[in-house]
Amino acid sequence: MEQPTKEERELGKTFLPKFDENGLLTAVVTDIATKDILMVAFMDREALDATVKTGLAHFHSRSRGKLWQKGESSGNILRVREVLVDCDQDAIILQCEPAGPTCHTGARSCFYRRLEGGVLRNVIS
Amino acid sequence: MEQPTKEERELGKTFLPKFDENGLLTAVVTDIATKDILMVAFMDREALDATVKTGLAHFHSRSRGKLWQKGESSGNILRVREVLVDCDQDAIILQCEPAGPTCHTGARSCFYRRLEGGVLRNVIS
Numbered sequence: 106m107e108q109p110t111k112e113e114r115e116l117g118k119t120f121l122p123k124f125d126e127n128g129l130l131t132a133v134v135t136d137i138a139t140k141d142i143l144m145v146a147f148m149d150r151e152a153l154d155a156t157v158k159t160g161l162a163h164f165h166s167r168s169r170g171k172l173w174q175k176g177e178s179s180g181n182i183l184r185v186r187e188v189l190v191d192c193d194q195d196a197i198i199l200q201c202e203p204a205g206p207t208c209h210t211g212a213r214s215c216f217y218r219r220l221e222g223g224v225l226r227n228v229i230s
Numbered sequence: 231m232e233q234p235t236k237e238e239r240e241l242g243k244t245f246l247p248k249f250d251e252n253g254l255l256t257a258v259v260t261d262i263a264t265k266d267i268l269m270v271a272f273m274d275r276e277a278l279d280a281t282v283k284t285g286l287a288h289f290h291s292r293s294r295g296k297l298w299q300k301g302e303s304s305g306n307i308l309r310v311r312e313v314l315v316d317c318d319q320d321a322i323i324l325q326c327e328p329a330g331p332t333c334h335t336g337a338r339s340c341f342y343r344r345l346e347g348g349v350l351r352n353v354i355s
Binding site for chain 2: 115119120135140145167188191192196198208209210215216217218219220225228
């Protein structure tokens with residue numbers, strides 16, 4: 106299949122997700138209520154399709170090499186309310202309602218530390 | 231050099247950025263004033279060091295295979311005010327003050343479209 110042009114990707118109304126050489130795009134999850142970023146993960150075509158179909162965030166695990174639904178074991182699912190797409194369509198934002206803490210550590214967000222003077226300090230629990 | 235353990239990365243106070251097999255980590259840029267996500271890009275060690283040293287966002291261009299400072303030609307630099315780090319230290323958030331539109335299309339954010347019923351609709355200019 107012919108690749109979409111730069112103009113089609115940037116200006117068009119057609120969703121033409123651009124997967125990298127590993128078949129992945131970047132997904133940033135935000136809390137739709139607070140705008141906080143909860144996590145960053147990767148999606149292949151399968152994960153993207155599963156997310157759009159079910160309304161629940163699915164990703165592709167790079168370490169395990171397979172599809173996973175966020176919260177499938179913990180119950181802390183992410184209900185996707187809005188999807189934003191960037192200019193070249195290789196990154197998306199999932200604006201979500203989280204059912205619980207997003208991070209596997211139990212923190213509300215995976216971004217619970219700030220870099221301060223070269224060291225990390227916890228900023229949220 | 232020995233790799234840090236999972237616990238050191240997740241619980242420690244030491245900044246131990248985890249670059250993937252291509253030597254990259256994911257950087258999400260937000261507007262510190264509005265919390266909007268402005269862009270997503272990748273950093274190698276060189277881009278991360280340049281960012282921390284100068285306080286201006288630098289990235290690694292995957293297509294051009296080299297370091298670039300955001301705004302080096304357009305003037306639309308990103309002043310980094312805070313850096314957040316995720317649990318496994320393979321993604322960071324740069325909370326920035328943008329000097330102008332972040333997207334090369336002239337939009338304030340690269341995420342200027344929303345996916346609605348399978349098609350893209352412009353939501354910001």
